Amino acid sequence: MELLNRIGENAKAASRTLAGLSGAVRDRGLEMLAQGLLDACEDILAANAQDLEAGRQNGLRDAMLDRLRLTRERIEGMASGIREIIALPDPIGRTLSGTTAPNGLKIRKVTVPLGVIAIIYEARPNVTSDAAALCLKSGNAVVLRGGKEAIRSNRAIAECMRRSLRSAGIDENCIQLIEDTSRETAEGLMKLNDYIDVLIPRGGAGLIRNVVMNSTVPVIQTGAGNCHIYVDRTADVDMAAEIIFNAKTSRPSVCNACESLLIHRDIAREVLPVIKARLDEKQVEIRGDDVVCEILQDTVPASEEDWGTEYLDYIISVKTVGSVEEAIAHINRYSTHHSECIVTQDYRAAQQFQDEVDSAAVYVNASTRFTDGGMFGFGAEIGISTQKLHARGPLGLPELTTFKYLIDGNGQVR
Amino acid sequence: MELLNRIGENAKAASRTLAGLSGAVRDRGLEMLAQGLLDACEDILAANAQDLEAGRQNGLRDAMLDRLRLTRERIEGMASGIREIIALPDPIGRTLSGTTAPNGLKIRKVTVPLGVIAIIYEARPNVTSDAAALCLKSGNAVVLRGGKEAIRSNRAIAECMRRSLRSAGIDENCIQLIEDTSRETAEGLMKLNDYIDVLIPRGGAGLIRNVVMNSTVPVIQTGAGNCHIYVDRTADVDMAAEIIFNAKTSRPSVCNACESLLIHRDIAREVLPVIKARLDEKQVEIRGDDVVCEILQDTVPASEEDWGTEYLDYIISVKTVGSVEEAIAHINRYSTHHSECIVTQDYRAAQQFQDEVDSAAVYVNASTRFTDGGMFGFGAEIGISTQKLHARGPLGLPELTTFKYLIDGNGQVR
Numbered sequence: 001m002e003l004l005n006r007i008g009e010n011a012k013a014a015s016r017t018l019a020g021l022s023g024a025v026r027d028r029g030l031e032m033l034a035q036g037l038l039d040a041c042e043d044i045l046a047a048n049a050q051d052l053e054a055g056r057q058n059g060l061r062d063a064m065l066d067r068l069r070l071t072r073e074r075i076e077g078m079a080s081g082i083r084e085i086i087a088l089p090d091p092i093g094r095t096l097s098g099t100t101a102p103n104g105l106k107i108r109k110v111t112v113p114l115g116v117i118a119i120i121y122e123a124r125p126n127v128t129s130d131a132a133a134l135c136l137k138s139g140n141a142v143v144l145r146g147g148k149e150a151i152r153s154n155r156a157i158a159e160c161m162r163r164s165l166r167s168a169g170i171d172e173n174c175i176q177l178i179e180d181t182s183r184e185t186a187e188g189l190m191k192l193n194d195y196i197d198v199l200i201p202r203g204g205a206g207l208i209r210n211v212v213m214n215s216t217v218p219v220i221q222t223g224a225g226n227c228h229i230y231v232d233r234t235a236d237v238d239m240a241a242e243i244i245f246n247a248k249t250s251r252p253s254v255c256n257a258c259e260s261l262l263i264h265r266d267i268a269r270e271v272l273p274v275i276k277a278r279l280d281e282k283q284v285e286i287r288g289d290d291v292v293c294e295i296l297q298d299t300v301p302a303s304e305e306d307w308g309t310e311y312l313d314y315i316i317s318v319k320t321v322g323s324v325e326e327a328i329a330h331i332n333r334y335s336t337h338h339s340e341c342i343v344t345q346d347y348r349a350a351q352q353f354q355d356e357v358d359s360a361a362v363y364v365n366a367s368t369r370f371t372d373g374g375m376f377g378f379g380a381e382i383g384i385s386t387q388k389l390h391a392r393g394p395l396g397l398p399e400l401t402t403f404k405y406l407i408d409g410n411g412q413v414r
Numbered sequence: 415m416e417l418l419n420r421i422g423e424n425a426k427a428a429s430r431t432l433a434g435l436s437g438a439v440r441d442r443g444l445e446m447l448a449q450g451l452l453d454a455c456e457d458i459l460a461a462n463a464q465d466l467e468a469g470r471q472n473g474l475r476d477a478m479l480d481r482l483r484l485t486r487e488r489i490e491g492m493a494s495g496i497r498e499i500i501a502l503p504d505p506i507g508r509t510l511s512g513t514t515a516p517n518g519l520k521i522r523k524v525t526v527p528l529g530v531i532a533i534i535y536e537a538r539p540n541v542t543s544d545a546a547a548l549c550l551k552s553g554n555a556v557v558l559r560g561g562k563e564a565i566r567s568n569r570a571i572a573e574c575m576r577r578s579l580r581s582a583g584i585d586e587n588c589i590q591l592i593e594d595t596s597r598e599t600a601e602g603l604m605k606l607n608d609y610i611d612v613l614i615p616r617g618g619a620g621l622i623r624n625v626v627m628n629s630t631v632p633v634i635q636t637g638a639g640n641c642h643i644y645v646d647r648t649a650d651v652d653m654a655a656e657i658i659f660n661a662k663t664s665r666p667s668v669c670n671a672c673e674s675l676l677i678h679r680d681i682a683r684e685v686l687p688v689i690k691a692r693l694d695e696k697q698v699e700i701r702g703d704d705v706v707c708e709i710l711q712d713t714v715p716a717s718e719e720d721w722g723t724e725y726l727d728y729i730i731s732v733k734t735v736g737s738v739e740e741a742i743a744h745i746n747r748y749s750t751h752h753s754e755c756i757v758t759q760d761y762r763a764a765q766q767f768q769d770e771v772d773s774a775a776v777y778v779n780a781s782t783r784f785t786d787g788g789m790f791g792f793g794a795e796i797g798i799s800t801q802k803l804h805a806r807g808p809l810g811l812p813e814l815t816t817f818k819y820l821i822d823g824n825g826q827v828r
Contacts, residue, residue, distance in 0.1 A: 016746070020769065099791055105780055107790060114802050115772070193626070197802050212607070213630050218803040239825040246827035332430070354820045355434065358529070366519055366823025375828070376521060376819070377513055388528050388611050388816035389632040390804035402802035405790070406768045409780025411653040413660035414789070 001188040007143055007176050008195025011116040014173035015141035019113050021170065023090035026136055029168040033133060034082040036164035040156065041075050047156035048125065055149055063253070068123045068150055078126050081380070082133040088379045091397040092139045106408040111401045113139030115197040118189050119382075120145045120211060122203035125153035131202075132161055132175045134382050138400035141174045143196065145189055147203075148181035155179060190215035197402075200395075202383055205310060220391055220399075222383030225255030225338035226310045227368045230327040230353070232344035233264040237271050239365060240343040245278040247341070247367045253312045255384055256339050256371040260307065261318040262327045265291065268320050272296055284314045291320040307334045324349045328356045335359055337386050339368040360386060360393040415602040421557055421590050422609025425530040428587035429555035433527050435584065437504035440550055443582040447547060448496040450578035454570065455489050461570035462539065469563055477667070482537045482564055492540050495794070496547040502793045505811040506553045520822040525815045527553030529611040532603050533796075534559045534625060536617040539567035545616075546575055546589045548796050552814035555588045557610065559603055561617075562595035569593060604629035614809075616797055619724065634805055634813075636797030639669030639752035640724045641782045644741040644767070646758035647678040651685050653779060654757040658730075659692040661755070661781040667726045669798055670753050670785040674721065675732040676741045679705065682734050686710055698728045705734040721748045738763045742770045749773055751800050753782040774800060774807040 018026075037044070048070040055065050091111060098108040117140045121127045128144055135142035146154040158177035165172045178185050190199060193216055200220045201211040212221055229247060231240045247258035263271060272295050276286065286292070287302040299318075306317040307330070321327045324342070331340050341363035342353040350364045361371040371393065373381025378396030385391040391399035432440075451458070462484040469479050505525060512522040531554045535541045542558055549556035560568040572591035579586045592599050604613060607630055614634045615625040626635055643661060645654045661672035677685060686709050690700065700706070701716040713732075720731040721744070735741045738756070745754050755777035756767040764778045775785040785807065787795025792810030799805040805813035 016770070016772075019772075101784075101789065101791065105784060216627050218632070218801060220803070236825070242825065242827055250828060350822075356430070358430075358433075359818065361819040361821060363821045364823060366821055366826040367828050369828040370515075370519060370821065370826070371819075375515065377515065387632060389634070392816050393819050402806050404773065405775040405785075405807050407775060407777045407780055407784065408764075409778060411650070411656065412780040412784070413656055414664060414781050414783040 001184065003180060004178070004185065004188045004192055005195075007178060008116070008192050010173040011141040011143050011176055012195045014171040015113065015115045017171050018136075018139050018141055018174050021139070023092065025168075025170070026090075026139065027086050029165060029170045030082055030086045030133055030136055032164040032168045033129070033136070033161050034079040034086075036160050037075055037079045037082070037129060037157070040160040041072060044075060044153065044156045044160065045070060045072070047152040051150055051152045060149065064123060064149070068125065068153070070125055070153060074126065078129045081130060085133045085137050085380050088137065088397060091137070091401050096403060103412050104410065105412050108406045109403050110406055111398075111403050114400060114402050116141045116143065116195055117400065118143040118145065118192070118196045118199045118217070120186055120189065120199065120201045120203070120207065122147040122207060123149040125150045125157060127202055128154045128157045128177070129161065131382060134380060134397065134400060136174060138397050140400060141176075143176050143178065143189065145178040145186055146181070151179065151181055187214060190217060193217050200383060220383070220385050220395065221387040222385055222395065223255045224310060224336040224386055225257065225384070226259050226308065226334060226336045227256060227338055228260045228262060228331045228335060228340045229258050229368065230262040230321075230324070230331070230340070230342045231264060231267070231271055232324060232342055232346060232349050233266045234345040234349070235267065235271070235343040236345060237267070237274055240271060241274045241278045243341065243343055243365070243367050244275055245281075247369050248279065248284055248316050249282040249314070250369055252314055256369050257312070258368055259310050259316065260334070261316055262330060263292075263318065263320050265320045265322055268292070269295055272318075279316065282314055284316055286316055286318055288318040289320055292318045310336065324352055328353060332356075332358050338384060339363065339371040341366065341368050360384065415598065417594060418592075418599065418602045418606055419609075421592060422530070422606050424587040425555040425557050425590060426609050428585040429527065429529045431585050432553050432555055432588050435553070437506065439582075439584070440504075440553065441500050443579060443584045444496055444500045444547055444550055446578040446582045447543070447550070447575050448493040448500075450574050451489055451493045451496070451543060451571070454574040455486060458489060458567065458570045458574065459484060459486070461566040465564055465566045474563065478537060478563070482539065482567070484539055484567060488540065492543045495544060499547050499551050499794050502551065502811055505551070505815050510817060517826050518824065519826050522820045523817050524820055525812075525817050528814060528816050530555045530557065530609055531814065532557040532559065532606070532610045532613045532631070534600055534603065534613065534615045534617070534621065536561040536621060537563040539564045539571060541616055542568045542571045542591070543575065545796060548794060548811065548814060550588060552811050554814055555590075557590050557592065557603065559592040559600055560595070565593065565595055601628060604631060607631050614797060634797070634799050634809065635801040636799055636809065637669050638724060638750040638800055639671065639798070640673050640722065640748060640750045641670060641752055642674045642676060642745045642749060642754045643672050643782065644676040644735075644738070644745070644754070644756045645678060645681070645685055646738060646756055646760060646763050647680045648759040648763070649681065649685070649757040650759060651681070651688055654685060655688045655692045657755065657757055657779070657781050658689055659695075661783050662693065662698060662730055663696040663728065664783055666728055668783075670783050671726070672782055673724050673730065674748070675730055676744060677706075677732065677734050679734045679736055682706070683709055686732075693730065696728055698730055700730055700732055702732040703734055706732045724750065738766055742767060746770075746772050752798060753777065753785040755780065755782050774798065
């Protein structure tokens with residue numbers, strides 16, 4: 001596709017110049033990005049109003065419209081998000097290790113940008129500035145392909161950012177938006193191996209699955225979170241209820257929210273009513289197995305499909321198990337390998353759960369909601385990786401880099 | 415495909431038990447693998463003789479037959495290769511970093527096995543034991559899919575290794591060989607996302623391209639090496655000739671051999687005859703641009719295709735350039751991003767070359783042949799990664815691991 005090849009070439013060329021810029025110059029560019037967003041606030045809001053109007057006419061749901069909506073406060077939030085990124089340490093040019101070989105060769109392993117990062121995302125226009133800023137900080141050119149619902153907002157934000165780059169003397173092609181939001185451009189991007197070094201999908205399970213199944217460019221899979229909490233036989237009941245309440249209801253639409261509960265049968269009768277009382281405060285629907293349905297009246301019976309479902313809503317599946325081993329086996333089978341928690345006072349069970357659960361973050365006695373770049377001390381994140389290659393868990397700036405080996409010699413041959 | 419799903423399920427189950435074994439148990443398994451190969455030497459040689467006979471009947475070239483051939487010495491080499499792997503530090507269970515968050519959460523980042531690694535390779539039966547041993551050491555189950563030419567040898571080696579695992583009390587499905595060498599099994603393996611965590615192709619450019627273009631499982635791309643040496647205006651001529659002679663002729667069939675030469679025009683007349691005299695010792699064919707053809711009589715003119723060709727033979731392409739910038743641009747365009755070298759006495763040129771060349775290993779004044787796990791001090795390698803995600807350059811044991819975050823709390827909620 002002509003358009004994509006041109007964008008790819010521009011991005012590759014821009015990434016070469018970007019790799020040569022010092023951290024100070026990249027930070028100056030970021031400051032101009034932040035200031036530029038504030039200066040262009042009215043234009044961006046006007047474009048966003050058009051997107052919202054079109055969205056309403058096309059019957060978008062309220063939750064979708066809310067994700068799409070920008071306000072002055074949200075734009076200020078985008079700008080201050082960029083300033084927080086400026087404050088983070090430069091991930092580029094760090095010597096990770098180094099050695100002098102017996103023959104005198106000096107070998108250093110030094111961090112460098114990945115090159116060109118493509119992001120495919122849906123209707124959140126703030127991703128446009130968040131992703132661009134993280135990529136600029138880490139010395140990567142970015143190609144953005146947002147959803148059609150947000151195209152006017154994204155165009156306004158991207159134009160504003162490219163203007164800021166020009167003012168900062170940085171190649172504006174470090175940030176490119178694909179304005180054609182047809183399926184063809186997304187699919188073309190997934191095959192653009194000559195120009196794109198890594199592709200990161202941000203959005204729902206359908207988008208991510210589509211990218212994983214169709215991309216020939218290396219992918220970092222993010223975001224799907226069928227997170228479990230297992231309440232062990234020895235759990236502190238009040239702690240369990242508090243953690244479950246927090247993990248399920250503090251923000252049900254995010255990927256680190258709890259979707260499924262496992263309860264040891266020995267304490268099911270004691271703990272389920274306490275948990276239900278807490279969840280009732282937010283009208284959470286419980287879908288349970290036979291034992292749960294028997295203990296809690298009016299519970300919806302869970303189907304096989306429920307165990308694998310990420311509701312992103314005020315719904316939770318609940319299953320009883322006979323042992324920590326059964327809990328671990330269930331989680332390893334149905335989880336998306338994001339975040340899981342055991343609530344227990346048993347040392348051996350805690351160790352076994354952390355050893356054997358195959359997920360990015362494995363908690364003892366704490367809410368799964370902590371799986372987050374900010375909470376882990378990374379300062380910013382571009383998503384949560386649920387794959388094992390390259391990056392697992394919150395994707396911070398270091399995960400947007402690669403490295404090369406620099407070898408200095410004086411004529412060594414082998 | 416029924417067969418692949420069964421192999422995948424077995425591998426996943428085996429990987430769960432393997433992840434729970436201590437380093438000492440894995441090392442004991444490796445020792446039994448090594449001893450088992452020596453004990454089964456006659457059987458393996460007999461199977462290999464059948465492969466060789468079939469290969470001859472099918473008209474395999476001598477180079478191919480040589481790769482296929484096992485001898486007592488080569489099997490002893492495979493066994494001692496496994497013993498070298500035993501001596502390496504355990505890559506599993508290392509705490510990479512850790513912190514206590516302000517709310518008291520203790521967060522640790524700890525290395526764990528990737529899970530199930532699939533290797534698709536060609537006609538080298540030693541890969542069967544090398545790859546299996548590296549995977550066992552790093553706690554990964556392995557699914558091996560070798561070429562049809564080596565199937566009898568591979569089967570004998572795999573059976574022997576599985577017997578050794580059983581004797582060591584380790585699930586034999588930690589090592590599985592796909593005995594059906596049809597194209598369908600290779601293609602099915604590339605789509606086995608439910609069971610395979612990472613797929614590593616080992617072989618020629620065609621195999622690797624096929625895997626990259628068709629795999630939905632995450633891939634680590636290895637092996638293609640169109641490596642360049644650039645002789646700068648200030649180069650020490652004798653050093654340049656020595657490095658080029660070594661990088662081209664010490665082992666032309668490997669991926670870190672030099673395939674293309676760039677010479678600064680200012681010294682072309684001085685340096686080319688010296689280089690040619692050295693390369694003539696091994697009858698290396700030179701394919702040159704116009705300037706080279708004018709300076710060196712009887713040089714074959716290079717075509718556009720030559721600049722992108724990995725010969726793996728006694729052939730080298732030679733081009734003259736006007737500056738270090740032109741050399742860097744040519745390399746970034748035609749290279750496979752494996753290993754490149756500048757020969758220079760100019761400090762600024764050396765720095766610029768290392769900064770701007772986008773390859774896994776960038777040398778000043780040393781042979782590209784050093785890009786190798788052993789030479790870099792990793793002790794063993796499963797290939798050289800030419801991609802930027804997860805691993806770049808020699809793939810040692812640490813590159814066969816991922817990590818998880820283990821978080822310990824006492825009731826923290828967000």
